[in-house]
Amino acid sequence: MKISRRRFLAVSLAAGALPFPAPYISADTNSCGKVRLGMLGCGIRGNQLLKEFSAIPEVEIAAVCDPDSSRLDETAEKFNVPRKFTDPRELIVSDGVDAVAAAVCNHWHCLAAVLAMRSGKDVYVEKPLAHNQWEGAQVVKAARVYDRICQVGMQQRSDPMQAQIKRFLHEEKGIGELLCCRVNRYDVRPSVGKRATPLEFPPEVNKDVWLGPAADVPIYREKLQYDWHWDWNTGNGEVGAWGIHILDDVRNVALLDRVALPKRVMAGGARVIYNDAAETPNVCFAWYDTGSVPIVLGLSNLQTKDDPTDPGPFTGPGSGYILYGQGGRLEGRRAGAIVYDNEGKEIRRFKGTGGQAEHARNFIDAVLAHDSSLLHADAKTGNDSCGWCNLVDIATRTGHELDKSQMAEVGDPAGVWNDVIAGCEALLATYDTSMEQLGFKLSSVLEIEDGRFLGEDAERANALLKRTYRDEFRFPEI
Numbered sequence: 001m002k003i004s005r006r007r008f009l010a011v012s013l014a015a016g017a018l019p020f021p022a023p024y025i026s027a028d029t030n031s032c033g034k035v036r037l038g039m040l041g042c043g044i045r046g047n048q049l050l051k052e053f054s055a056i057p058e059v060e061i062a063a064v065c066d067p068d069s070s071r072l073d074e075t076a077e078k079f080n081v082p083r084k085f086t087d088p089r090e091l092i093v094s095d096g097v098d099a100v101a102a103a104v105c106n107h108w109h110c111l112a113a114v115l116a117m118r119s120g121k122d123v124y125v126e127k128p129l130a131h132n133q134w135e136g137a138q139v140v141k142a143a144r145v146y147d148r149i150c151q152v153g154m155q156q157r158s159d160p161m162q163a164q165i166k167r168f169l170h171e172e173k174g175i176g177e178l179l180c181c182r183v184n185r186y187d188v189r190p191s192v193g194k195r196a197t198p199l200e201f202p203p204e205v206n207k208d209v210w211l212g213p214a215a216d217v218p219i220y221r222e223k224l225q226y227d228w229h230w231d232w233n234t235g236n237g238e239v240g241a242w243g244i245h246i247l248d249d250v251r252n253v254a255l256l257d258r259v260a261l262p263k264r265v266m267a268g269g270a271r272v273i274y275n276d277a278a279e280t281p282n283v284c285f286a287w288y289d290t291g292s293v294p295i296v297l298g299l300s301n302l303q304t305k306d307d308p309t310d311p312g313p314f315t316g317p318g319s320g321y322i323l324y325g326q327g328g329r330l331e332g333r334r335a336g337a338i339v340y341d342n343e344g345k346e347i348r349r350f351k352g353t354g355g356q357a358e359h360a361r362n363f364i365d366a367v368l369a370h371d372s373s374l375l376h377a378d379a380k381t382g383n384d385s386c387g388w389c390n391l392v393d394i395a396t397r398t399g400h401e402l403d404k405s406q407m408a409e410v411g412d413p414a415g416v417w418n419d420v421i422a423g424c425e426a427l428l429a430t431y432d433t434s435m436e437q438l439g440f441k442l443s444s445v446l447e448i449e450d451g452r453f454l455g456e457d458a459e460r461a462n463a464l465l466k467r468t469y470r471d472e473f474r475f476p477e478i
Ligand SMILES: NC(=O)c1ccc[n+]([C@@H]2O[C@H](COP(=O)([O-])OP(=O)(O)OC[C@H]3O[C@@H](n4cnc5c(N)ncnc54)[C@H](O)[C@@H]3O)[C@@H](O)[C@H]2O)c1
Pocket: 040, 041, 042, 043, 044, 045, 046, 065, 066, 067, 068, 071, 087, 088, 103, 104, 105, 106, 108, 112, 126, 127, 128, 153, 154, 155, 209, 210, 212, 225, 226, 227, 240, 241
């Protein structure tokens, strides 16, 4: 949207104190009052978002961008988009674009968001907001300093059902005092393969742009796209791919966003059985000390030995959470929740939408009103929820050889932690093996204060709060 003189001055003054030039100010505005959207990323999600945004009358899809020219061409044709870019930096500074949506690989999220806001564009950026905590904090600052609208793609926040659940839990006290919470992500993902020689980038993909800030290291998986989720160089593992949605629901409905980051975390896991080229755990568990309701996470992407669809035993929804209260439990998942009393009888049901269309609409409403307070998932909310994923990733990466006796250190009044661990053992037992035999790692109980780790292992853990950026893609610190 057009930048007013007052806002231009505010942005320029703020930028004056920073080690990079004042932001580029878009000269054009759409005389029809439409938000002209530029889409970064023409993969699975980019196409889904284009469908959502195209359905909003006040949106014009002005441009698309992908370093993969075949995906770019296909998407531009499908949505009849007039302008195409293979480098996001060119789209970001181009005229005729008011807002940018970034459905790119995780390692590009924050850089794209900050560059876009610096250029006077509003931003819709996919979850998990940040590949590392430092760059997520830069996005939060950029939204403030450049006075831009920044929505994070945690669309379940826009599902009207969440407000009903919050009322039920906190005003009606529908299950009494909350005791603890279990977060589940159990779904099989296949092996990504392991090549003998490095993967050649397909000729239609601009390698330099695709890598962006990530390290230029050989890739041994079979597929370039999508499976970048499972390499630390480009992804945040399953906890950032799907876990984020559930952790964000829990932060929202159970903790009412009062806990930005947990006080302590313990996590364990490993990538096992597949013997593929990916790095992130395919089995993982974590315990969070929130200062109030303890939260336990269980995750499996690994199939049981004889069933390629079965990720092992677990209690509750495959992708969702269980909130245990004194008077019963609420089992929530995308677009629905069921409440049971202590005898196991269903006493209430919530039906939701999943929030896709509402979340895109909410972003556009905030852009049109130029009012960040309207957003359901602003940069700070996105960064806080992402932190719960990144801390678990860091804990598993800095873990030690698993010693089961240490698991008891965190206490388990409701038996949920034990249940998660028992499920993991049962899954591995189908392969006649165990966590110890497979070299699982377990972190110490890591303490977190002001976004940094304290105590044992803090030095190694803090080193993972930020990455090294390739020269041409160095991050403009704000
Ligand atoms: N909110 C949701 O429910 C939801 C669902 C799916 C995916 N996502 C998120 O969306 C993002 C994309 O996921 P996907 O499944 O589409 O992955 P994908 O691998 O299918 O697509 C990513 C695309 O981004 C392109 N790309 C890479 N760097 C780029 C850049 N700098 N500029 C423009 N394009 C670039 C790639 O070439 C690729 O085509 C991920 O961060 C994922 O976590 C969110």
